[in-house]
Amino acid sequence: MNHPLAALRPPLAALGMVIGLAAGLGASQTHADPVRAMPVRDFIDTLAVVTHVNYTDGAYVNVHNVADDLAWLGVRHVRDFVPGGSPPFDSYVYLARRGVKFNFLVRTNIDESIAQAAALNTAVPGSVAAIEGFNEIDNFPVTYNGLKGAAAGLALQREIYARVHGTPALTGVPVYDVTGYDPKLVDTRARSADYANTHVYPQNGEQPTYNPNGDRWLPAAIGSVKKFDLPMVVTEFGYFSMPQSGWYMLGVDEATQAKGVLNGYMDAAAAGVKRLFVYELLDEKPDPQKKNAEMHYGLFRNDNSPKPVAYAIRNLTTILNANxxxxxxxxxxxxxxxxxxxxxxxxxxxxxxxxxxxxxxxxxxxxxxxxxxxxxxxxxxxxxxxxxxxxxxxxxxxxxxxxxxxxxxxxxxxxxxxxxxxxxxxxxxxxxxxxxxx
Known part of the structure; x- marks a missing residue:
């Protein structure tokens, strides 16, 4: 697993936040000056997705499907772990040569992780777009020099930052922050991260930004790291397509997943988020009886057929790319x-x-x-x-x-x-x- 199944309800202080979005109740939005537009190419560059090329016992074993699906969507940025022993390094080279840009999560061995990222960036220059610290240290704890918990994760992040910026083959590659610590207890990310980083999974089948009960999932997540005054990424966001009822659940049907993901992409870009990674590209394994929610986050089903959300993203990028x-x-x-x-x-x-x-x-x-x-x-x-x-x-x-x-x-x-x-x-x-x- 690579994400929390139960994101916390946003703090009350953040519920009223809507960052960078225009809204007005029953009134005109009158612009005294013309509105400046974001170039389409910059918007499309914010669209990203999580992959698991490192998984060799499910849908990701077919790396050609991964490349074809990304090209079909019109999305080139992915988040994955750095290459390990399996699958072969050549799989990542193949994807990179197909135009895929990687945000690489480090593995436990930092030196090996950075060396592997550097090797790929050397083999296919420009293929490594970012290096990210450890994933959700609250859910997957790490230790370091006698430290445990958040203290260990934050110390390791400083090591990652220094090692990446000291590696010539990764010159210019930014470092995304570690996830899973409490930002309220940290004053600065200087010499630790080039980008603030957060995860958000809207609960209860709710919209990403506005909900009448006051939940503001994406703005609350953005607000939690805004004090660091860094550009920002959201490296996990999504809904799984296994309908659920009740409170603090993430499952919806496929049509609702498409709405939430498309709105989330647009909310994030409008809020100034550099890149939002939707979890995830493929349903990892078959689950016909719908007993394992983890197997239903994909934009594509396990048999590689597109869900409505995949068609929606493809339509979006097709419309925007047409000239x-x-x-x-x-x-x-x-x-x-x-x-x-x-x-x-x-x-x-x-x-x-x-x-x-x-x-x-x-x-x-x-x-x-x-x-x-x-x-x-x-x-x-x-x-x-x-x-x-x-x-x-x-x-x-x-x-x-x-x-x-x-x-x-x-x-x-x-x-x-x-x-x-x-x-x-x-x-x-x-x-x-x-x-x-x-």
Whole structure:
């Protein structure tokens, strides 16, 4: 196991936190200045997934499937343990040559772990994107020079940091922090980590950021390490697709898993998280009787068939990567003026920009998606949100990545219109009025 099955309820002090997301109860979101957009390439670089290439008795034994699945998704960043004795080192070289970028968790032997990471980065330059300290030292304790518990894990993290930054073959490779210690008891991560790190698993089938009962899973996790004033990663996040009922559970059906994961990716990017790793790529082993929740976190089932969440991620990256046949004349513009009216408190927006000059306005409404008492999905009516772009827009294509990579609706030469925002991410691809056509 590589994650907690019972994440703690966020502290009361953090429940009101929503970081970097735009929301307003029944009011307009009026922007005095145009909104600056994140480049699509930067957003796609935040998408990541956990793999277990080191597991040789399940779905991960077929390393070709791992590479093909990642390419099909349009995701290249993975989190895994550094190569060990099994599978062979060549498996990691193969993945790296297919474009996979590794965040490597260290093993117990730090020297060997760093040497293996350095060897891969030498064999395929740029394939090691980060080195991460020990995983969840509260669940998997370590010892060091007579120290135990968090003290040992924090001391080892300083060793990892020094060794990585002292290894020429890993020059420029950042160090992600250890997980599983109480940030409230630690004042600084200087000379210990380049990135703050946290894990979050929304409980009770709840949305990642907004829930009417006050739970703010992702913002609370981000808030817990914000004081370190470092860029941030979330190296585990997810839902397993084995429906559950009750309190402090993680299981939902496959359709709800797709909503939660897609919203989580967008919440994290909008909050400034450098990279969010969804747990995990593949259901590790068959579990037809659904007795082992651990076997159902995958984006793909054990037989390598895509779940709805895999289709949704592929649709998302396909839509974002698609460009016009001709570059837009407004390609140098990095911001867009718009107003959103009647946005509920549970709804969010985030602006992206394609390299051809078009914008993508992302909207999502984090209303309840799971009936925790009965263990069944919920669907709330969409919110009708009014958009005003301050000037006529040449074209707006509306996409729902849970449905298709093709537009569901197209608006032409309009300044104002209303759009229904559901409980999951939708995309409005905007061709400004001064842009060239396709």
């Amino acid at each position: 016009m046949l001709h570059r837009a004349t407004a390609a140098s513009r990095d911001a867009l003026a718009y107003t959103l009216a009647d946005m509920p408190v549970s709804a969010f927006s985030f602006l992206l920009k394609k390299k051809d000059g078009r914008f993508v306005l992302v909207l999502w409404n984090e209303t309840p998606i799971w009936d925790r008492a009965n263990g069944t999905p919920l669907t709330s009516p969409p919110a009708s949100v009014k958009l005003d772009f301050a000037a006529s827009i040449r074209r707006v294509d509306v996409y729902d990545p849970l449905v298709s990579a093709d537009p569901l609706t197209t608006y032409r030469n309009q300044r104002q219109f209303a759009v229904d925002v559901p409980d999951h991410v939708i995309l409005l691809e905007i061709t400004p009025g001064d842009s060239a056509g396709t």
